[in-house]
Amino acid sequence: MTAPRRAVLEALAGRSDHLTADEVSLLLERADVHRATVYRTLDMLSAAGVVSHRHTAGGATRYHLAAAPEGGEHLHGHCRECGTVAVLPADALAGTAARLREAAGFRLEPEQSTLVGLCAECAARAG
Amino acid sequence: MTAPRRAVLEALAGRSDHLTADEVSLLLERADVHRATVYRTLDMLSAAGVVSHRHTAGGATRYHLAAAPEGGEHLHGHCRECGTVAVLPADALAGTAARLREAAGFRLEPEQSTLVGLCAECAARAG
DNA sequence: ATGAGTGCAAAGTGTTTGCAACTAT
DNA sequence: ATAGTTGCAAACACTTTGCACTCAT
Numbered sequence: 001m002t003a004p005r006r007a008v009l010e011a012l013a014g015r016s017d018h019l020t021a022d023e024v025s026l027l028l029e030r031a032d033v034h035r036a037t038v039y040r041t042l043d044m045l046s047a048a049g050v051v052s053h054r055h056t057a058g059g060a061t062r063y064h065l066a067a068a069p070e071g072g073e074h075l076h077g078h079c080r081e082c083g084t085v086a087v088l089p090a091d092a093l094a095g096t097a098a099r100l101r102e103a104a105g106f107r108l109e110p111e112q113s114t115l116v117g118l119c120a121e122c123a124a125r126a127g
Numbered sequence: 128m129t130a131p132r133r134a135v136l137e138a139l140a141g142r143s144d145h146l147t148a149d150e151v152s153l154l155l156e157r158a159d160v161h162r163a164t165v166y167r168t169l170d171m172l173s174a175a176g177v178v179s180h181r182h183t184a185g186g187a188t189r190y191h192l193a194a195a196p197e198g199g200e201h202l203h204g205h206c207r208e209c210g211t212v213a214v215l216p217a218d219a220l221a222g223t224a225a226r227l228r229e230a231a232g233f234r235l236e237p238e239q240s241t242l243v244g245l246c247a248e249c250a251a252r253a254g
Numbered sequence: 255a256t257g258a259g260t261g262c263a264a265a266g267t268g269t270t271t272g273c274a275a276c277t278a279t
Numbered sequence: 280a281t282a283g284t285t286g287c288a289a290a291c292a293c294t295t296t297g298c299a300c301t302c303a304t
Contacts, residue, residue, distance in 0.1 A: 002259060002303070022293075034261050039294060041259095045221030055182045059268070059293060077233045089230050095222045096242075103216050105247030106204045115223075116239035129278070129284060142286050166269060168284095186268060186293070238270075 004033045008041045009065075012051060017064030018076075018085045025064070054114050057083070066111070079119035081126070086119045108111055131160045131185075135168045136192075139178060144191030145212045151190070181241050184210065193238070202237055206246035208253070213246045 009025045012019065019027075025038040042063050045051040052066040056078055061086065075093060077086035093110040100106045118126060138154045139146065145201075152165040169190050172178040179193040185204055189212065191254060204213035220237040227233045245253060 004260070020293085029178040032261090036262075036295080037260055043295095055184055055186070057182055058133065059182070059186055061293085077227065077231070080236065080239060082131070086231060086233050088189060088227055088233060092223050092226045092230070096219050098242075099219045100204065100215055100242070103219070104204070104213060106213050106215060106242075106244055107250040108204070108242055112207060112243035114243075115227070115233070115235055115236040116241075117227075117233055123174065123232060123234040131285070147268085159286090163287080164268075164285055170270095188268080 004028075004031075004037050005045075007031050008045070009035055009050075010093055012063060012065050018062045020060040020062055021062070022060070038060050039082050049104060052111060053113070056114065068120070073111070075113070075115060077115045077117060077119065078118055079122055081122035088115065131155075131158075131164050132168050134158050134160055134175075135165060135172070138173075139190060141193050145189045146191070146214075147187040147189055149187070179238060181212075181239070183212070184239065200238070200241060202240070202247065204242045204244060206249055207243055208245055208249035211246050215242065 011024050025035045046053050051063050053063045073090040075088040077088045097108040100108050138151050152162045164196050173180050180190045200217040202215040204215045224235040227235050
């Protein structure tokens with residue numbers, strides 16, 4: 001473990017999660033960590049399963065720590081109106097996963113999926 | 128309706144769907160439709176609800192005609208292994224939608240969501 | 255010592271925009 | 280006539296890569 005990697009992890013742990021690579025990079029500017037390194041590090045942490053990533057609208061990929069120790073498991077909802085990432089109950093896709101498996105042979109990975117819709121505020125505003 | 132717009136719609140209708148903007152652009156090269164126009168057109172058709180789009184890994188957004196006339200409704204599964212877009216039963220998220228609404232106030236839009244996982248072939252290969 | 259990790263700069267995608275010429279209505 | 284559409288080229292945002300240097304072990 002090197003300094004830059006520790007720094008990336010700290011950034012993800014410290015701030016509210018779901019950061020883009022560039023946001024992480026910005027947080028680490030003081031620490032002189034290069035953007036390319038941030039990308040490479042996130043990529044590797046992702047492959048190692050330490051962090052999880054997701055492709056959102058606008059083209060930016062967002063990263064966050066995978067499965068926090070104490071029941072931090074959650075799904076991701078992306079509000080198509082305001083862009084927020086909503087944290088949703090982890091078990092919401094259980095039924096769907098079973099259904100897809102038998103119907104199409106598709107093995108769903110709920111943690112990797114992003115559910116699109118309207119967050120509570122925007123839904124209320126939209127009526 | 129102008130010629131370029133008709134051409135974009137025809138490209139989406141004619142070929143197997145789920146094309147990237149650039150793929151559409153390639154198909155229309157002969158018709159002298161500029162890439163920028165393709166992007167603008169897809170954007171507009173998307174806003175108009177005629178086509179639906181989805182952000183996949185690799186950063187490319189994929190477009191396809193929304194709700195085909197005869198029961199063409201479907202959900203999208205993205206295989207994280209081979210990158211294919213799998214077509215999944217439209218009702219698979221019904222339970223999830225209800226659950227999220229009551230649990231988090233999140234109003235899920237199933238057609239907009241992409242489910243990530245392994246397609247049948249890759250799941251079989253992975254064991 | 256040695257192999258992995260890093261900074262840098264440059265290139266690659268995918269997408270958007272300002273503007274002048276054009277076209278459907 | 281006029282508002283909307285297109286082509287073009289240039290700009291943007293996000294991400295990846297080759298290479299030489301540095302660092303952890």
